[in-house]
Amino acid sequence: MDEFRVYIHNRNPAVNTYSKSQVIRDEHRLSLWLKVASSTSDEEYRPRNLHKRNRYWGQAFPHGVNNQDTRDMIHIDEAQFKLQSQDYKRDKVTRQMRCDAQCKYKKGAGAVSLIMGISGDEQNPFEFSKQYSSGGNNCWQFYNYMAAFIEWLNTNRPGRACCFTMDNLNIHKSPIILDLVEDAGHIGWFFELRIGRAMDPLSMCLT
Numbered sequence: 001m002d003e004f005r006v007y008i009h010n011r012n013p014a015v016n017t018y019s020k021s022q023v024i025r026d027e028h029r030l031s032l033w034l035k036v037a038s039s040t041s042d043e044e045y046r047p048r049n050l051h052k053r054n055r056y057w058g059q060a061f062p063h064g065v066n067n068q069d070t071r072d073m074i075h076i077d078e079a080q081f082k083l084q085s086q087d088y089k090r091d092k093v094t095r096q097m098r099c100d101a102q103c104k105y106k107k108g109a110g111a112v113s114l115i116m117g118i119s120g121d122e123q124n125p126f127e128f129s130k131q132y133s134s135g136g137n138n139c140w141q142f143y144n145y146m147a148a149f150i151e152w153l154n155t156n157r158p159g160r161a162c163c164f165t166m167d168n169l170n171i172h173k174s175p176i177i178l179d180l181v182e183d184a185g186h187i188g189w190f191f192e193l194r195i196g197r198a199m200d201p202l203s204m205c206l207t
Contacts, residue, residue: 005023061187071122071123072121072162073162073163074118074162075165077116078116078137078169081111111133112133113137114129115129115130115137115142115145130148138171143174154184162187163189165190165191166191
């Protein structure tokens with residue numbers, strides 16, 4: 001919590017440091033909750049993970065992100081959504097967006113996969129996402145997404161060499177994905193730590 005508050009303040013020193021109660025209140029407002037049975041709290045402060053975290057944030061590429069401009073960093077994550085049940089007594093949603101139409105959502109059938117990348121550029125932020133209704137999250141689908149994303153960057157952000165961060169899902173580490181990133185002239189990639197996920201807003205939103 002304290003590291004998170006300091007991080008926000010350092011991003012914009014003109015803003016006073018948020019109190020813990022303010023952060024907790026906004027987490028509730030955004031309906032951000034810890035996952036049940038999450039091992040994050042148990043694993044985060046183990047010596048080996050503290051070492052990995054210090055190396056990740058404190059060392060230069062390729063061992064860490066210390067020398068990388070946040071404007072050129074892009075975080076990528078994916079999620080799959082499927083309507084399995086409807087329970088109006090749980091969770092929160094704005095009234096205008098409530099899903100209550102009959103015979104429309106095909107409960108229990110099909111799923112939608114989302115892959116999204118968000119930039120760390122505060123002055124000119126952007127996101128690039130693709131939705132898929134079949135195939136799940138596989139290597140071929142992720143390759144097509146990355147190829148389309150790189151083509152979009154070449155058109156809309158020409159001349160910028162980006163650094164991609166993502167979790168250590170096996171398809172992310174496929175040689176054809178890594179070669180695609182390097183061959184396009186981008187800086188490279190990092191596989192984010194499986195601890196300290198509060199620093200990863202996209203994963204929190206897609207969880």
